[in-house]
Amino acid sequence: MSLPDYSGFKEIKVQLDSGVLVVTIDRATKRNTFIDALGADLKNVFEFADKDERVRVVILTAEDTAPAYCSGADISGGWSGLFAKDDDEEGELAHRDGGGQVSMVIYNCRKITIAAVNGHAAGVGVTALQLPFDLRFVWAGAKQSLPFIRRGIAPEAGSTYLLPRLIGHSRANSLLLTGGTYLPNSPLLENLYHEILPTREEVFPKALALAKELAVHASPKSVRYTKGLLQHGGESIEESHLLDSRAIRILAASPDAAEGAKSFFERRPPQFESKPSKDSWYPWWRSVDVKYRKTKL
Template sequence: MVASVDYNALGFKAIVVNFHGAVLVVTMNRAKQRNSFGDTLPEELIKVFETADRDDHVRVVILTAEPTAPAYSMGTDISTAMADFSRPEGDTDYRDPGGQVASAIYNCRKATIAAVNGHAIGVGMTALQLPFDFRFVWEKAKLSFPFIRLGISPESTSTFLLPRLLGHSRANSLLLTGATFSPTSPLVSGLYHEIIPKREDVLPVALAFAKDIATNTSQISVAHTKGLLQHPGETNEQNHLLDSRTIKLLGTGEDAAEGALAIKERRGPRFNSPLSKNWHPWWRPVDESRPKAKL
């Protein structure tokens, strides 16, 4: 299947986009600024993840930094942030750019991977890691949620995502101290799919993992499983109903038939059904009153 979008024509400057089969690798291109969260980076990340979400050719998206960059991301560009705070919108109208990026990544129906091949501070830990499905990290990366040491509050929906990933106790320890920690710290145990000794190996290891997902899983199943995980019911019975309806919807589809046939023929599956024509987000009603994103 050929990509339905010419990503090179989208005018990206802060990111570089490359395909490895059905895996889209997005590399932050602000090494001189230590990949700080400024200039056009936020809006370009939103655009690339929203575009990948609609592109049936894309099955996995990886975000990473150049291997020679001084950091994965050292946080928000202070000058950009101060200008952002001075906008004329009222307090209730302000929209955190990091939160908008986090939402674009979190809502992407494709499998998403953060290949953290350098130090990650602030937004480098929040928007550029927490909303991803999988995280691979360099063993010697320095990590921090420094907000309370800067006189500001956590951003990028981290107060929602971090407790869901690690529990409230560890989220408290990370967000209410602002301390610097390593990927091997017990505080982040379970956050990373793999901790990798050599910095230059982070992307290759993540890419091999991504290619396995792209080759051997149904993007329809991935999308619906993500939806169920992100929108659970409040009781066991509600989740039973959610699961049952989704099982029924997907069980009658072409990918389910292909999966059964692949087992019967003792071969790998060839899932080719497009997500764009097989998406049933019945658990997530659209709220048209929700404020539009502002960048």
């Protein structure tokens, strides 16, 4: 595969360093609002990262001087302004939520994904730009808000799937059915985050330090299988046993397992393979095609 070009984006800045792809939302003058062009950039960059062997960890962040990490959708034109005309021809069934498109690409990315939330976030800035990530770092002062019921719309971007899975229905109810604004240390939010940091400035460096460590110490193949098992695991302990038995058997016979044990005993950083080997079994789950097929010519 030819290497992707990370320079052509409009709404984000992208940098690849030591296996870590850093994606920075670049709309500070617009309070980092979510617009279609930002969604398109994010979809593309996470699709690139998914396939680029050089990338082992992806971080999404904002400038820590920006007014917000992401202040949600730009609804200055009202909600209906957010929907493309071509949906209308086919009716409501044709619509595919833009935040959800981004959520799915991030959630399905086979690399470790980290959101470094160094500012306030609302709406899609919480749902698509935080919930589908593997890990979330946050500034303790970053206000988080899911105000959908207060704006007359529905929670989007897969949030009613992701949020209860991440922190349970009790807190998901509290967040989505009050539509209130909460700080990360609130008992309603805290377990959403891997780490809560006292200042904005600490958020990205902390996330980057973990990312760089994992870029060396985490086997890309193990990450792929672990995410697969967490996202597409069995529906009983027995089904899970059948899946993880097969996964561990495949991995234990791989060079990464040998290197994992060897480097551990030699007390040195491992050198894991980056090139995805062709597995006959992975992915073991069915892909779901969510594309709308037009009925009209």
